[in-house]
Amino acid sequence: MKSSAGSERRYGEKDTLLVLDTNEYILGLTQLKETSTRLLDILPFVEGLRVIVPSTVLEETTRNLSSIHPILVSKFNDLVYGYEGFRVVSNEDLPQSLVKKYQRLGLSSEADARIGAFTEWVEADFLVSENRHFLRDLQTTAYQVLDAAEMVRWIEANLV
């Protein structure tokens, strides 16, 4: 983990930092995908794990949930803001040069590139997504890109 190298990080110096893509929240909350469901379930059982939530991912998630039931917007905000294992961080101030870098690294969509860039910007260890563009196209050494199944296996092997 980056923290063991001695460098100071803005969010969770000693923690393993995860950025979950919007699809992990939706697939885990709707229980459409077993591994995404499992990932959300095990978070409170693991010490030393912190999830950094980009503000746009929060917005995308609540926008999707509101189409199922409007009350889910406040319920999801309560879940994320009410638990110390989550930290919502605005990605408004993301350097545009970092976004461009992630477009060059394989994320042709600027919207996806902003999530890739955000993950490096907050110095996270993992980006977790079921999005094929991240899993297949993104070439970065700044962090690991895993799907939920791989992330759960990593957590169970290293932190539980």
Next chain:
Amino acid sequence: MALRKITLTIPQSLYQEAKRLIRAGYYASFTELARAGIRKELNELYTAHPSLALRAGGLMYLQRLEEIRQIIREAGGSQKTEEEVLEELRRIREEVWRERYAAGS
């Protein structure tokens, strides 16, 4: 992994039994035996009482998670396949990006 050194006081008979197992090769050292014993005890305890393993605020998190899932189930679920959800989320991502960042560019 950070390590912490502790002093352990145990009955003489338990210590002698532990030394016997170490000499017989079941454990490399007393430290290894103590670690294995503590891990086994914690695993059994957490299996019997899962809430003991939760981080601070974890129980509230799980209750809120279940409440959200219950509302989704009562609303009939997402009514979509995984692929359809991924496609819809791609559309929402582009929509949010356009609203926030593309309007001024």
